[in-house]
Amino acid sequence: LPGPEWVAVRVRLAGICGSDLHLVHQDVSPSASVYASFPFVVGHENVGAVAAAGPAAGVAPGQRVVVEPLLPCLPRGFDAPCPACRRGDYNLCERFAEGRLPAGFGQGFCRDVGGAWGEVMVAHRSQLVPVPDALPDEHAVFAEPLACAVHAVLRHVPDAAGTVLVIGAGAMGLATVAALRALRPAARIVAVARYPHQAALAAHLGAHQVLTSRGRALYDQVAGLVGARVLQPLLGRPLLTGGADVTLECAGTGRALDDALRLTRAGGAVVCVGIAFAPRGVDWTPLYLREVRVVGTSYYAAERVGARTVRAIELAVELLAAGRVDLRPLVTHRFPLRHVASALATALDKRGRRAVKVLLEPAG
Ligand SMILES: [Zn+2]
Ligand SMILES: [Zn+2]
Incomplete structure (x- = not known):
């Protein structure tokens, strides 16, 4: 262990994230390598149990935990936090490449701490979120991806948002x-x-309307729902006048991002939740024509919910434990860790094998 405040966590269950699929297929921007150190163990969606604890870790072996896979100033050993960490925006820490650990956002990108697709991770006490006994592993393993969604929603969707469009209904959407x-x-x-199968899950989880159309039909349907008009340019795809107040782009494709820009009202926001690092075919004209704002999201941090400040990943565990969110219907496949290659091939096959969330079991 790197110090007295650190623990070893034996992974009980891990998830395959869309970003992991990009990573193993080398569909990742080289720019991201500034926040990685090689070789590293992939995987950040996790639930585990403390296997060994340093004397100042404040937790006993056996405790089930979700590891928040971020290594900002505090675990990196800086006494004085950077401005982002001081604000609670530790997902934007300025020191992910400095301090007593090698570069890396956290578990799944950092050489010295392991990842969720391994058997054991090393984590700092500040990263541990206890899992209530009543919350089973296959429920708790969604805390990490749910935290991403919680962060995107709390930061970018106003309380009084009218119509919110979610493009993409994979696990993140x-x-x-x-x-x-x-x-x-x-x-x-x-x-x-x-x-x-994605549409059925979206309806089950509470979407008020689920659309499966593409092209002009999609524009007509969204326009009908929000009372917008479809304008047809001389060439290319349509544009709505009026449109969604906020669009969360969760597919991570150029096509989805282009649709998002065209389906959002003037002055509205497009939130990039999916990862499309070099999207093709995106026409940015809605930014100039209608001041559509485009914002990014990365992991999660301390969030304000009413008068309360809480870490998104803690809030995610609370939502799961209270039964307010249950993402278990997303689990389509489970593989033992030694069959990770089959698991990855399955996770990519959203059409044929109807994969949504694929889990890995180290002990399997
Ligand atoms: Zn992820
Ligand atoms: Zn920092």
Whole structure:
């Protein structure tokens, strides 16, 4: 262990994130390598149990935990936090490449701490979120991806949001629908799904409308729902006048991002939750024509919920434990860790094998 405040966590269950699939297929921007150190163990969606604890870790072996896979100033040993960490925005820490640990956002990108697709991770006490006994592993393993959705929603979807469009109904889009339903009850949620099994899950998780159309039909349907008009340019795809107040782009494709920009009202926001590091075919004209704002999201941090400040990942565990969010229906496959190659091939096959969330079991 790196110090007295550190623990070893034996992984009980791990998830495959869309970003992991990009990573193993080398569909990742080289720019991201500044926050990684090689070789590292992939995987950040996790639930585990403390296997060994340093004397100042404040936790006993056996405790089930979710590890928040971020290594900002505090675990890196800086007594004085950087400005971002001081604000509670530790996902934006300025020292992910400095301090007593090698570069890396956290578990899954950092050489010395392991990752969720291994058997053991090393974590600082500040990263541990206890899992209530009543919350089973296959429920708790969603805390990490749900935290991403919680952060995106709390930071970028106003309380009084009217219509919120969620494009993409893979695991991230579905977690976003669930987070919206739990945290922004006044919003009307319109989800855009590609496949019927995704559409069924989006409806189950609380989307008010689920659309599976593409092209002009999609524009007509969204326009009908929000009372917008479809304008047809001389060439290319349509543009709505009026449109969604906020669009969360969760598919991570150029096509989805382009649709998001065109389906959002003037002055509205497009939140990039999916990862499309060099999207093709995106026309940015809605930014100039209608002041559509585009914002990014990365992990999660300390969030304000009413008068309360709480870490998104703690709030995610609370939502799961209280039964306000249940993402277990997303689990389509479980593989023993030694079959990780099959697990990855399955996770990519969203159409044929209807994969949504694929889990890895180290002990399997
Ligand atoms: Zn992820
Ligand atoms: Zn920092």
